[in-house]
Amino acid sequence: MASIIVRKAGEEDVKVLAEYVARLKSLNEELDPHYKVVDDLESVSLEYVSNAISNPDSIVLVAVDEDSGSVIGFIKVDVKNRIFYEPKYKGVITDLYVHPSYRRKRVGGLLIEKAVEELGSRGVNMITAVYPVNNLIAREFYGKLGFTDLDIEQYRTF
Amino acid sequence: MYEPGLTVKKASEKHVEDIADMMIRFYRFNEEFDPAYAVREDVRSIAVDYVEESIKRDDVLLLVACWNGKPVGFLRAEIRGNRMLRNSRYGTIVELYVKPRFRRQGIASMLIREAGNAMSSMGISILSSQFPAMNVIAKQFYEKHGFRPWTHIYIHEV
Numbered sequence: 554m555a556s557i558i559v560r561k562a563g564e565e566d567v568k569v570l571a572e573y574v575a576r577l578k579s580l581n582e583e584l585d586p587h588y589k590v591v592d593d594l595e596s597v598s599l600e601y602v603s604n605a606i607s608n609p610d611s612i613v614l615v616a617v618d619e620d621s622g623s624v625i626g627f628i629k630v631d632v633k634n635r636i637f638y639e640p641k642y643k644g645v646i647t648d649l650y651v652h653p654s655y656r657r658k659r660v661g662g663l664l665i666e667k668a669v670e671e672l673g674s675r676g677v678n679m680i681t682a683v684y685p686v687n688n689l690i691a692r693e694f695y696g697k698l699g700f701t702d703l704d705i706e707q708y709r710t711f
Numbered sequence: 712m713y714e715p716g717l718t719v720k721k722a723s724e725k726h727v728e729d730i731a732d733m734m735i736r737f738y739r740f741n742e743e744f745d746p747a748y749a750v751r752e753d754v755r756s757i758a759v760d761y762v763e764e765s766i767k768r769d770d771v772l773l774l775v776a777c778w779n780g781k782p783v784g785f786l787r788a789e790i791r792g793n794r795m796l797r798n799s800r801y802g803t804i805v806e807l808y809v810k811p812r813f814r815r816q817g818i819a820s821m822l823i824r825e826a827g828n829a830m831s832s833m834g835i836s837i838l839s840s841q842f843p844a845m846n847v848i849a850k851q852f853y854e855k856h857g858f859r860p861w862t863h864i865y866i867h868e869v
Contacts, residue, residue, distance in 0.1 A: 576739070583740045584848070586811045653742040654749040689847050690743065 556620075557660055559667040562606055562613040562627060569624045570615070571598040573650040584687040587708065605629050612644065612671050616651070616660050626651035628664040632677055644672040646682040649691075662698060717818065719825045722766055722775040722785065729782035730775060731758040737808040744843035747866055772802065772829050776809070776818045784809035786822040790835065801837035802830040823856055 562570060575598045581588040591597055605611040610633075616626040629648040635641055646668070651660045669680055681703055684691040722730055735750075735758050742748045751757070765773045765787055776784035787806040792799050804826065809818045827838050839861055842849040 579736075580740065580743050582811045583736075586814045589811055652749075653746055656746040687848065690845060 557625070557655075557658070557663060558617050558619055559614050559663055560617065562602075562615045564606065566615050566624055566627075567599065567602050567606065570602045570613070570627050571595065573627055573652070574598040574601055574648060577648055577650045581685050581688070584685050587710075588685060612668055614664055614667055614671070616655075616664055618655070625655040626660050626664060628668050630668045630672065630680070632672070632675065640677075640679050642675075642677040643679040643681055644668065644677050646680065649682070661694060665698060717776065717778055717816075717821070719774055719776045719821050721829075722762075722773040724763075724766065726775045726782050726785075727759060727762050727766070730762045730773070730785045731755075733782070733785055733808045733810065734758045734762060734787075734806060736810075737806050740808075741843055741846075744845040747868075748843060772826060774822055774825055774829070776822055778813060783813040784818045784822060786819075786826050788826050788830075788838070790830075790833070798837050800835050801839055802826065802835050804838070804840040807840070819852065820856065 575590075575594050578588070578590050578594060578598070582590045602613075605613050610631060612628075612630040612632070614628050615624045617623065618625050627648070627650060628646060630644040630646050633643050633645055635643055646665070649661060649664060651664075665680070672678070672680060682691070682695050682700060684695075735754055738748070738750045738754060742750050762773070765771045770790040772786075772788045772790070774786045775782050776786075785806070785808055786804060788802045788804045790800055791803050792801070804823070807819060807822060809822075823838075830836075830838050840849075840853050840858060841864070842853075844864075
């Protein structure tokens with residue numbers, strides 16, 4: 554099996570990460586029509602990734618296949634202040650995507666592990682994940698890694 | 712020709728581009744469920760040919776759902792067989808897709824109903840469907856439409 558390394562994302566990763574962001578949001582669209590993606594998804598994704606990489610409150614890590622040198626997945630974690638609660642800070646996984654060809658190799662788990670290390674070094678000791686309720690793949694994945702339910706977000710349209 | 716409202720019919724040459732586009736969306740969705748469904752890089756160049764061939768083959772049923780004349784969903788089923796069985800031929804839905812914006816309106820149900828009618832008119836009494844084992848939404852959808860588990864397919868990388 555190829556060895557996978559995880560490193561911080563840089564400017565050179567923006568293009569591939571934008572592609573992965575677009576794939577992830579398109580998957581959400583398949584799972585629920587309320588996640589219908591915008592027409593200019595590509596350019597919005599590019600801007601989203603660029604902003605995240607330069608935002609000190611976001612941690613963006615990439616998984617790289619050492620053999621091919623290609624970026625095969627990424628994680629974006631935002632550090633949030635829980636002003637009313639202890640612990641005072643949490644890391645929120647807003648995006649986590651691994652290219653389908655590299656699934657079932659524990660790349661997602663590795664990305665989370667490294668994000669947790671980075672959060673720890675910043676004095677943050679809580680991590681959460683946000684994803685559509687219909688994404689049962691994500692639910693099973695996070696469940697296996699010991700995540701349990703915290704918040705519920707409900708909606709209605711009008 | 713203007714066709715008001717929703718219609719389901721056999722696909723023809725004029726639908727090829729739209730169906731090819733939805734075919735890619737379908738496979739991109741499936742690839743999220745298992746790495747063995749990872750699509751090839753040049754899938755776009757294959758898809759048109761795949762759809763054209765499906766229209767021509769008489770052991771393939773390709774139905775298209777149109778909203779005001781514009782394709783919004785499709786169903787592709789293959790006629791398969793096993794001479795050892797009393798039901799020596801059966802239809803299998805291999806691909807079924809409805810654009811997210813047109814979900815929850817019974818379009819897929821209409822496609823399935825039409826597929827059942829088409830099979831029946833060919834003297835085929837079984838309609839089956841295949842989808843990724845992890846696709847719980849598909850499982851619920853088909854069970855709601857009276858389908859039951861029939862054949863399990865297991866894979867193992869060798």
